[in-house]
Amino acid sequence: xxxxxxxxxxxxxxxxxxxxxxxxxxxxxxxxxxxxxxxxxxxxxxxxxxxxxxxxxxxxxxxxxxxxxxxxxxxxxxxxxxxxxxxxxxxxxxxxxxxxxxxxxxxxxxxxxxxxxxxxxxxxxxxxxxxxxxxxxxxxxxxxxxxxxxxxxxxxxxxxxxxxxxxxxxxxxxxxxxxxxxxxxxxxxxxxxxxxxxxxxxxxxxxxxxxxxxxxxxxxxxxxxxxxxxxxxxxxxxxxxxxxxxxxxxxxxxxxxxxxxx
Amino acid sequence: xxxxxxxxxxxxxxxxxxxxxxxxxxxxxxxxxxxxxxxxxxxxxxxxxxxxxxxxxxxxxxxxxxxxxxxxxxxxxxxxxxxxxxxxxxxxxxxxxxxxxxxxxxxxxxxxxxxxxxxxxxxxxxxxxxxxxxxxxxxxxxxxxxxxxxxxxxxxxxxxxxxxxxxxxxxxxxxxxxxxxxxxxxxxxxxxxxxxxxxxxxxxxxxxxxxxxxxxxxxxxxxxxxxxxxxxxxxxxxxxxxxxxxxxxxxxxxxxxxxxx
Numbered sequence: 001x002x003x004x005x006x007x008x009x010x011x012x013x014x015x016x017x018x019x020x021x022x023x024x025x026x027x028x029x030x031x032x033x034x035x036x037x038x039x040x041x042x043x044x045x046x047x048x049x050x051x052x053x054x055x056x057x058x059x060x061x062x063x064x065x066x067x068x069x070x071x072x073x074x075x076x077x078x079x080x081x082x083x084x085x086x087x088x089x090x091x092x093x094x095x096x097x098x099x100x101x102x103x104x105x106x107x108x109x110x111x112x113x114x115x116x117x118x119x120x121x122x123x124x125x126x127x128x129x130x131x132x133x134x135x136x137x138x139x140x141x142x143x144x145x146x147x148x149x150x151x152x153x154x155x156x157x158x159x160x161x162x163x164x165x166x167x168x169x170x171x172x173x174x175x176x177x178x179x180x181x182x183x184x185x186x187x188x189x190x191x192x193x194x195x196x197x198x199x200x201x202x203x204x205x206x207x208x209x210x211x212x213x214x215x216x217x218x219x220x221x222x223x224x225x226x227x228x229x230x231x232x233x234x235x236x237x238x239x240x241x242x243x244x245x246x247x248x249x250x251x252x253x254x255x256x257x258x259x260x261x262x
Numbered sequence: 263x264x265x266x267x268x269x270x271x272x273x274x275x276x277x278x279x280x281x282x283x284x285x286x287x288x289x290x291x292x293x294x295x296x297x298x299x300x301x302x303x304x305x306x307x308x309x310x311x312x313x314x315x316x317x318x319x320x321x322x323x324x325x326x327x328x329x330x331x332x333x334x335x336x337x338x339x340x341x342x343x344x345x346x347x348x349x350x351x352x353x354x355x356x357x358x359x360x361x362x363x364x365x366x367x368x369x370x371x372x373x374x375x376x377x378x379x380x381x382x383x384x385x386x387x388x389x390x391x392x393x394x395x396x397x398x399x400x401x402x403x404x405x406x407x408x409x410x411x412x413x414x415x416x417x418x419x420x421x422x423x424x425x426x427x428x429x430x431x432x433x434x435x436x437x438x439x440x441x442x443x444x445x446x447x448x449x450x451x452x453x454x455x456x457x458x459x460x461x462x463x464x465x466x467x468x469x470x471x472x473x474x475x476x477x478x479x480x481x482x483x484x485x486x487x488x489x490x491x492x493x494x495x496x497x498x499x500x501x502x503x504x505x506x507x508x509x510x511x512x513x514x515x516x517x518x519x520x521x522x523x
Contacts, residue, residue, distance in 0.1 A: 156317060157347040161361035161412065162337035171360070175351040254394055256351045 002166040017048070035226040044227040053224050056207055062231060064207040065196060072131025073192045077185055079132075080139025085173060087140075088147025091191035098144075109195030114204055123194070127199045134195035135188035142187060146180020147173065179255050186244045190236075197232065233240075264291040264314060264448060265464035271309050273401055279321075283309045287323070287476035288520065291329040293415075294446040296439075296486075298459040300502060301469035301477070302509055307452045310469065311418050314450060315341050327416060337361055339416040340409025340447075344424060348393040350392035354380070354404050355389040361412045366416075382441060394433050399423075399430040406438070410445055417442075419451040432490070457504060460498040461490060468502070470509045480503045 016037045025035040047058040053060075083101070087094035096114070112133050116126035150173065158172040200210025209228045216225035266289040273280045283306040287399045291297055299307045313325050327339065327435045330512040335341075358376035359369075367375070380386045383403040393401060402422050409417060419438075423431040442449060453459055459466050463482055465496040466501060470477035479503070488495045 101444070153343075153345065153347045154349060156335070157341070157343065157349075158343045158360075159335040160317075160337070160339070161317065162363075162364040163360070167364055172349065178351070251486065254392055 009081065033222070035223040039223050040226040040230055044230055047224070047227055053221075053228075054207075054212045054219075058227075058231070061207055061209050061212045061228070062235075064205070065200065065209045066235075068127050068200075068205075068208065069131060069193060069196045071165040072128040072196070073135050074187055075128070076132040076135035076188055077139055080136045080184065080188065081181060083136075083140040083142055084143025084181075085147060085169075085177065087144050088177075089169075090171070094144065097225075099140055101137050101140050101144075105141060107133075107192065109134040110198050110202070112195075113199070116199075117203065122203055124205065126203050127196070127205055130199045131192040131196050135192035138187035138191055139181075139184040142180050142184030143177055146177045149180070150176045157229065177253070179251050182251060183246070186248075189239065189244075192243070193236065263293050263328060263448070265289070265324075265326040265329075265408045267324040267326065269310075269320045269325060271306070271313060271318065271321050278507055282321075282362055282472040284313075284475050287475045289446060289467070290453050290474065291450065293448055296449045296451065296464045297464060298463035298466045299450060299452045299469050300456070300466050300506065301454065302460045302506070303454060303507070305469050305471050306475060307454075307469050308420055310475075311341075311420055311450060311452055314416070315339055315418050323330060324516075336367060337412040338414050339418060340412055340414035341418045341420065342402065342405045342409060342422045343433060345406040346398070348401055348404055350407070352393075353389070354385065354391050354393065354396070357393065357404060358408045358411050361408060364440045365412070370485075373413050379410040380404070382444065383407045383437070392421070397430075399426050399434055402426070402434060403437075406441065410441070410470070413445070417449045419449065421452050421454070424453070424455070431458075435488060436487060438462065456499050456502045457490075459502055462486075462490060464503060468505045468509070477509060480505070 019037050023034040023036040027033060031035040049052055050057060083097075087097065110128060112130045116129045116133075120129055154172055154176045155168065158168055163172060196208075197210035197213070199205075200208035201214040205211050209232055213225045213228045216222060217229075266287050270282055271284040271285060272282045287310065288369060299310060301307050309318065313320055314332065316328070316332045316339065332339075348354075349360065352360065355373070355376055358379055359372045362372035362375055363369070377389060378384065380389055383406050385400060387404050388396065388400065388404075393404070396404065403407045403424070423434050426434065439462065451462060453462075460482075464484075464486070466478075466480045466482060467476060468478040468480070469475060482498055483494065488498075
């Protein structure tokens with residue numbers, strides 16, 4: 001038990017050690033103060049306790065970032081899911097539009113900045129647009145691939161059993177596409193989280209973790225920036241281990257039919 | 263009765279059309295008989311089955327079931343696939359009930375009928391389980407129960423036991439004959455195994471590559487089940503093997519679209 005716990009902690013400890021070494025090296029060789037893990041933790045504690053960062057509380061930064069993230073991602077997930085299911089069901093629709101989605105996927109998130117600003121101007125809407133554009137292709141393509149795979153198997157069987165229309169969609173297509181949907185959402189969520197921070201750095205949102213990090217450049221508040229990085233990593237870990245891992249495990253336990261005893 | 267009237271099939275259309283997978287096939291299959299389609303991989307057996315199932319439409323010719331043209335898949339023609347394709351998000355019982363509920367049968371009646379069919383395939387004790395918990399052989403039993411529940415007049419089997427271990431395969435073959443005796447239906451059973459065809463079939467159609475799609479059509483002697491190692495069964499096997507050996511092996515798979523589903 002203790003050994004397993006230590007094995008779980010080991011990568012984190014190694015990472016902290018590496019960080020510490022880099023901090024000491026940078027400070028010794030370049031003569032600039034580089035926040036150490038300990039300093040970052042102290043600063044994070046003070047921020048959590050209510051010290052303002054770039055004029056507002058840490059909670060405000062985190063809350064605003066999460067809100068933008070979930071709004072943009074929610075829009076992308078809904079459209080992506082709808083697209084994937086429709087294109088999976090109607091081959092002609094896929095033929096007409098499939099290349100567009102793949103093209104969108106090739107555009108790096110930050111490249112949307114001029115387009116976002118031209119359409120929405122500086123501010124919230126531009127940020128949310130960028131987040132949505134970063135998440136949509138991943139969700140759409142993964143769901144579509146999932147439905148494609150269903151086509152030759154479950155959908156065929158369901159049609160043979162007399163299912164049509166509504167039953168086919170709700171009782172076969174939706175539950176059948178669940179594993180693909182989950183991995184699509186996970187990809188999209190990751191993509192959009194990265195773009196969110198970058199967007200906040202550029203589009204001038206006034207709050208948010210990305211904004212706080214880029215602002216710390218002007219105030220030379222590097223420990224503040226590091227504290228924000230720690231929060232970002234923590235949110236990532238929470239979403240991954242608290243939400244997606246358990247969800248995927250539960251679905252796959254039931255769905256993993258291939259590879260089982262045959 | 264199933265009637266194929268000068269049926270041809272090639273994948274793709276126009277200039278993108280591939281070679282013929284089936285060419286000019288005419289067949290008539292009598293009601294409630296058990297027919298094996300025997301042939302090497304890639305010769306169009308599955309395509310032929312998919313035409314009867316309604317998953318594919320012929321490029322030329324007609325497919326008739328009881329005099330009515332096949333226009334799509336339907337519950338009157340149950341299919342057991344090589345992979346059981348049970349819905350993993352439903353329990354075994356709900357998988358069998360699914361087809362019945364699609365026919366508009368009331369929940370209680372559907373449950374009763376599904377339980378009866380599960381009992382017929384020896385899976386009554388597993389009604390509440392999830393498909394993922396079952397072995398491959400058990401899944402195929404449920405897949406058979408799922409179409410039995412619909413009381414189809416035609417049952418189509420696409421190498422259903424080929425992925426199972428040898429022992430399970432032989433036992434399920436024997437079970438299948440018992441089930442077909444209890445629930446008569448016109449059966450088309452695809453296999454590439456001489457042993458399987460010799461044990462199961464009343465009639466064996468040896469399928470070869472197009473254009474000679476029907477290579478041989480052999481009626482087998484009546485009493486079934488045949489003892490696997492009887493003189494009679496061995497003679498059937500050598501006869502089928504000789505026919506099969508006359509065909510090329512390792513046929514190139516079909517181009518775009520593919521032969522398999």
